Amino acid sequence: MKKYKLKEKKHRTERVYKTAAKTLYQKGFNKTSIRDIAKATDMTSAGLYYYFKNKEDLLFQILNSHLDDMINGIEKINIENKNPLDVIKAYIHYQVITYCSDKYRTKLMLNDDSCLKGSFYKKVKNKQRCYLEFWRKALNRYLIQQGLDNRNIASDAHSLLGMIFWIYRWYDPRGKIDPETLALNIFKTFMFGISSKGKPII
Numbered sequence: 001m002k003k004y005k006l007k008e009k010k011h012r013t014e015r016v017y018k019t020a021a022k023t024l025y026q027k028g029f030n031k032t033s034i035r036d037i038a039k040a041t042d043m044t045s046a047g048l049y050y051y052f053k054n055k056e057d058l059l060f061q062i063l064n065s066h067l068d069d070m071i072n073g074i075e076k077i078n079i080e081n082k083n084p085l086d087v088i089k090a091y092i093h094y095q096v097i098t099y100c101s102d103k104y105r106t107k108l109m110l111n112d113d114s115c116l117k118g119s120f121y122k123k124v125k126n127k128q129r130c131y132l133e134f135w136r137k138a139l140n141r142y143l144i145q146q147g148l149d150n151r152n153i154a155s156d157a158h159s160l161l162g163m164i165f166w167i168y169r170w171y172d173p174r175g176k177i178d179p180e181t182l183a184l185n186i187f188k189t190f191m192f193g194i195s196s197k198g199k200p201i202i
Contacts, residue, residue, distance in 0.1 A: 016051050020061050021104040029059060029112040031106050063113060066105040067127040070098060074134050080178040084142035088160075089187045091138055095164045096183040101171040107168050132157055139194070146195065160190050 019059045023040040024032050034055060052058040075092060079087045101108045113124055136157040143150040152154075164186060173179055 013051060016043070017058075017065070018104075020058055021108055024059065024062070024105045024112070025107050029055070029108075029115045037105060044059070056120060058110060059108070060124065061114055062105055063109050063116070063124050066102065066109055066125070067124065067131060069102075070176070071127065071131055071134075073098065074131065079138070084138060084145055085191065087138045087192060088142060088186075088191065092160075092164060092187045092190075093180070093183040095161075096167070096179050096186070099165075099168060099171075100179045103168065105163075110165055132150055132161065135161055142189060142191075143194075156194060163190055 015026075019041045021039050023037050024073070027036060032043050032055070034048060037174065038048055063147065073093065077087070077090050077094060079090075082090075109124075109128075113121075113128075118126055136153055139160065140150055140153050140154050141155055142148075143153065167182065171177075177185075
């Protein structure tokens with residue numbers, strides 16, 4: 001019985017946060033009220049405070065869990081004995097698919113992480129840096145393998161992730177380009193450019 005109750009509680013919590021993430025994205029963090037979230041989740045405002053202390057705590061819980069999921073997911077990608085190019089390709093595919101399956105939390109992370117303050121902000125930023133480190137290491141392995149300049153590896157990693165994350169502004173998974181094709185296009189476009197670093201442009 002206890003197991004069932006715990007499972008039900010977890011399911012209910014996930015449903016609340018999923019609906020809240022969609023509502024926060026649609027209206028914007030600053031313009032969304034607890035009443036708006038209560039209406040979307042079909043709950044009372046008082047009932048919502050069982051799940052979070054205030055709106056900032058709600059945003060933190062959503063972003064923190066999203067980053068945990070992203071880090072856990074990228075950690076599961078097997079990179080042992082793999083060509084650096086294959087690792088980068090797998091990472092790009094993973095991030096594109098993550099956006100397509102979880103676009104509201106992804107968009108909130110890109111748009112509203114600056115609405116957090118104090119320890120909430122620091123914790124989210126630390127996890128973002130942790131996630132970036134996977135990309136930095138993958139790109140660095142490739143640059144070293146190819147004998148290319150890796151002095152600006154941090155900006156290279158930021159540039160690649162920025163290229164991927166920017167799809168939230170225009171990409172519709174239901175459109176003409178499927179997620180797998182998009183991921184491959186990003187991989188080819190970015191890696192062609194980085195492989196030509198330091199070479200004269202004709």
